[in-house]
Amino acid sequence: MTDALPEMPTFPMARATGCPFDPSPELSRRLEDAPVSRVRLWDGSTPWMVTRHADVRALLADPRVSVDVAQPGFPHTNAVSKARDAHMKTLMQMDAPEHTAQRRLLTSDFTIRRMEALRPRIQRIVDDLIDEMLAGPNPVDLVEAFALPVPSLVICELLGAPYTARDLFHRVSRTLVMDEPDPEQAMAASQELNAYLEELVDKKNAEPGDDVFSRLAVEQYRTGAMTRREIATAGQLLLVAGHDTTATMIALGTTALLAHPDQLSAVRDGGDPALVTNAAEELLRYLSITHTEARRVAREDLEIGGRLIRKGDGIIAVKSIANRDPSAFPDPDTLDVRRKARHHVAFGFGAHQCLGQSLARVELQVVYSTLYRRIPTLALAVPLEQLTFKENAVFYGVRELPVTW
């Protein structure tokens, strides 16, 4: 293994011009030549970067690494997230045993059975939005007209919030995951959302329905297991984690399929639910949208990929390049919706793997099996080269997606 590359690259690394779906060529080079190596961050710190699929899995499942953002060596994404993390502690910033106990309060709401029960409601949301789109202007921006409203409405459904809350969810989530968030705006948005969600807990406590917040209000708030604030924070987590992520996978996934017509026609014309399931996994793998990757700090000395990582060192598990590791995915840079890709790490790995992954899967399966079938002539309204991408956002996606049919 190369002991030291001539220069220490800055993280995150720029993608190559004209390759909007591929990770930075520098990441590919590291995967091959220096799979565990140091990088430099915005604040001058030099955490480790782990790139291989097997190493990323091993690291994220290792109890000796921590998500505690208060630890001095933790590799923060930017100044805003560092400031926000100091105020907001969600599941994503908790270690075991606190994390285990808190997560188990929410896991019953995301079982496969519950998510499958939501499928008809999600199908209806998707069909209604497509009806609206077909009745509206052509061309249209698919991000605004479809990709963002789908998860907004699904989250309303899940939390038991009225559909009128979708504008608030949309606006707040946008502020919190912007390319270059303004700290004051982000804080104000977070407070506005919390106030709304705390009020919603009271409403659900008074009049419970069939939704996550009603269950939390009745089972956790009334019994004193969770405070109103804690339930609101859980709601905020569901929104931040479930809104822009899904919207991005809808819009960027559609962009990738439109850029690979043979793959699009396989998804559209296959008539096979198993193929759509595969396609969703493959798009999750191929696009790996979490641009901030998975960040940890070592609680003890540990060895990863033959490298000694010291207690207190920051570590970035680069899921996007692990998902292009040829030892886990043959011909990894090819989008192949027929490939078995379920072992990808787009949702992370270990105890912090995405809580809402089963919901995301159902949403994406419904969208990918419906949108192209109902609008078979769907096409880009501008050349692919004219699209611009969110290079610095938490989730890598397409800014606008003008489509026609």
Next chain:
Amino acid sequence: MKITIDQDACIGSGQCVLASPEVFDQRDSDGIVVLLQDSPEPGLQEDVWEASRICPALAITLTPS
């Protein structure tokens, strides 16, 4: 093939249920894994192997019987 599961390690991701619904289920109360059978017939073993490979909590252990 003999399957053992670790319910303390399980994080309720449900990945095993997606991979091998004949063998794995989730408790409704907290999403934690439940084993429906611990010695699956050969026809189910490929799915069980996949379930153990994708389990994010490494909570599924397979041993030759």
